[in-house]
Amino acid sequence: MKRAFPILAILTAILLSYALYSALVVAPREQTMGDVQRIFYYHVPSAWTAFILFFINFGASVYYLIRRSTKADVIALVTAEVGVVFCTVVLVTGPIWAKPVWGIWWTWDLRLTLTLVLWLIYVSYLMLRRFSTSGQTPLIAAVLAVFGALDVPLVYFSIWFFRTQHPQPVIGGGGSIDPRMLHVLLLNWLAFSCFAALVCWSRYRLEMLHREVDEAQAMEALLQPSFVTGRNSVAVSQDKLRSTESAQ
């Protein structure tokens, strides 16, 4: 497993640079929108990646509620964190594209609002985790994640009742797309997914290490010399005495 990590890292680096080259050079220029449209190769894959990560977060949270597994909790935490980052990318690149094409930065349309609400829900999820004090953070966070996921269809239908201004989905939405563009889009998506997996993985390892360190520190605090009777504690106190004497 440990060897797989650098392999994935190298693969991601190659894919990302090739995807960047394809998005900027290989993909044809869009007829009406011009080069601005190229942001689409970052916007859409980021959105898909974020949604997948949020979906994994939901799955991991449900699994945690059933099995109480630490791994599921850490997976839920890292997917929420990385998902919020990708969701932020979507929310930032969207207005950059929308201003020249639609003439406005933002509109309260279905997909925009849904993405924003998802972002809000997962930011509140991360804040709850940050503010939680007890050892039951995983449970409370998992419950909130389930509530957030239940909220998504309701948000969808409530905003669906407003008008929709966002361009219809290019894939499976009846719109036509140049096959070269589709190729670049899917390539970018693959690269972004690998990148997300890489970041999640390293964050997962970091979080696991954090928890191990916390546990070790808690153990160490319990085994302080003052608590331990016997030779060791005597030696330590003698050491302390000597050091105070020499200081004087």
Place this chain on the structure above:
Amino acid sequence: MSTAALTGATLFKDLRLEWRSKDAINSMLFFALLVVVIFSFSFDPTAEESRQIAGGLIWVAFLFAAIVALNQTWARELRNQVLDAYRVSPAPANALFLAKAFGNFLFVAVLECLMTPLFIVFYNLRALGPVWQLPIVAALGTWALVVNGTFFAAMSLRTRSREIMLPLILFPISIPALLGMVEATTSILTGEYSAKFWIVLLAAYDLVFTIASLLLFEPVLHAE
């Protein structure tokens, strides 16, 4: 004791406590009054404009005021370790949750009944649509706020600065419910379109989150 009897007993205890202290209702009423006055100053609407914006103003005022009551829900049980006693007792957790949710529902409903005339006076409101739908919207909307609010208040008991935490987790999840209440109220006030879709949405929201809360309350109560 059955769940219904336990719910009744806890609810009655909470109502009696509230009747004697009037902490929640007084602070909510005054807070909502302040919101109404401040909104009225900051927008200064005509009768036609206020019909368009009143739905939003009313519900935002009630939402903020409800937070005051929701924050007090469980704080009362922390004193003298009442909540710990409840945890070790064999009583079903859902009875406690339902009692708290009904209690909050009653507090917010009383607040709404008292504040609505003030809104009508301050904003010169006269509904052009079917007024009989308003109580339905109010009941569904209040339950939507209160069921999640009670649940999240129990969750935020175990966080630092929990009074701030509650709105932070409640508002994002409540967005569809808030949208439903505001749109339904506006449609009834202006009479321009039907509130039916929004009433159905609110009912669906209530159903989904009531079931979710009842299913997940027990682990949340016992989390420590």
